[in-house]
Amino acid sequence: MTTTPRPPEVLRAPLVVEFPFTRSLGPVQSAFLSGLRDRTVLGVRTTAGEVLVPPVEYDPVTADELRDLVEVGTTGTVTTWAWNPEPRRGQPLDTPFAWVLVKLDGADTALLHALDTTGPDAVRTGQRVRVRWAEERTGAITDIACFEPDDSTPGQDRPAPHTGEFENPVTGIVAAARLDYTYGPGKAQSRYINALAEHRTVGERCPSCHKVYVPPRGACPTCGVATTDQVEVGPAGTVTTYCIVNVKAKNLDIELPYVYAHIALDGADLALHGRIAGIPYDQVRMGLRVEPVWTEGGRYPDHYRPTGEPDADYDTYKELI
């Protein structure tokens, strides 16, 4: 059955991507972050004698390995700034603040952080500031809670040599991140998902090679053109290949082992995948005829079960494996 596509009923859903990257630290980064935990700011001296804060392990100019740690001051001078009237999630302060690059006393380069002050009129390049330490420090850049205005004059302090050795050094950080999206699957996949909710499986036909793709993605991967006509396929289909899953996925309440299969629905030129149930796992076979099963209120087939028909002949589905 062929129908013209309906006006798109575009689907949208929240999509949250969270990743707690666990990162190991090299010797210099470990010393720097261990130092912050202990209220000490370290820099590293380059081959040319400059002091980089925050410190890096390789010279940005010569690529030489850098290990010559020094301690710098906890007061410094703003080299540039930007007033942030609406702090965003994750930023150092939740009240309006200034982003600042601060050259700490004894350092030759500047560190990015936040400055807690009253407004853009209270910030200027050249302003003196000091570190405000976080109450709980774990060995992370956020151990500096922020900077705050300071009335000291720049001293003539020279950076002091430092071994970089700390008790219980921090050797890694967990860089947690969360990004929020509103995901839209587009026209073709919206049509497919909407049809599934009505217990229909809809593919789309390529106007050029006439193959029917299911699930449709809006394009024919062979011809590189938009698929056009909607085609209802199935409901029954043939298992073209399968595997037996013995590993339990997180948050998946399915008894092990279970069977995951490629299923060529009748009328489709591409097999889709689904779980096979209603038959012992060791009796699933290529050629098995199956049909989709929707659970009460389900928007998509929960699994496929045998139809009871005789198995399909290999030649009828071998092109779709």
Added chain:
Amino acid sequence: MRPPIRDIAVVAFGQTDHRRTTDEQSEVEMLMPVLHQVLDATGLRTSDIGFTCSGSSDYLAGRAFSFTMALDGVGAWPPISESHVEMDGAWALYEAWTKLLTGEADTALVYAYGKSSPGSVRDVLTRQLDPYYVAPLWPDSVALAALQARALIDAGDTDEPALAGVAARSRRSAESNPHAQLRGGDVPHGDYIVHPLRTGDCPPIGDGAAAVILAAGDRARELCERPAWIRGVDHRIEAHSLGVRDLTDSPSARLAAENAGAFERPVDTAELHAPFTSQEVVLRKALRLGDDVRVNPSGGALAANPVMAAGLIRIGEAAARIHRGESRRALAHATSGPCLQQNLVAVLEDSAQETR
């Protein structure tokens, strides 16, 4: 720089209309009409293309390996020679140009796409920052650009009215660009987003795609009446730590331009990928662009900034001016990373090396 061993040209360019949101379309649905534009312009079919290269970002899409879905749009079966960069499409073009230089292919399809609308691009871009010292503070892209703008103002290189002038000129130029998202001189400059940058100093957030076809030598002449010959391409990067860099200058852009041959003779057009008004100030100086150079006649990234495609669009717009006979020698620039950390420069001409 040694002259390229083959003459390679941009022979076709296409782009979508850039819009705040395209939530009714998947990425491949957004991209496909653009692919067809450049194929139709050259009469090539997907099966004729020697090499395909794309630029996009999983972080924008919020999904791993998101670019593989877009491959349906280029007819990736039977198997094709294909590559992808997790960068702006300008870098995909660089890879394709290199491939053509080797002689392994005579034509290349380069495309790029980005949908900023599903997520928050200011937050997404924080994930490209140094994960140890910077990313945990979540400094967004506007904040970092604002630090650079302040440094320029303090150095006396610009001021807020001059920056507003850059925005107004860009959006006036975009009046003749039917694809632009923001057009016209009456776009309000708006309130401060992050002081000293106002709404008008920042690029619009939007979705879009672009595609280019490259061809070598006689193949280019067959496919295009007036090919835009690539004189050179180069890209350079600076230290990731902002505090190490002089934010008022762009030595990487200057070096890339020098290596691409930009300074050998004057250019008449420059398409600069400067998403923030202040970045145009930096680039004009670094690339030694005089007042006689037409900068961003398309409106530039201030008129439409589909992330991951905006740099490729600069090369495409520069090439299209050569195709139309409006430019004889154009510079195209793309950037990536915070505060112009990475820069790519391509130089395009209306005649091939051998005919000069």
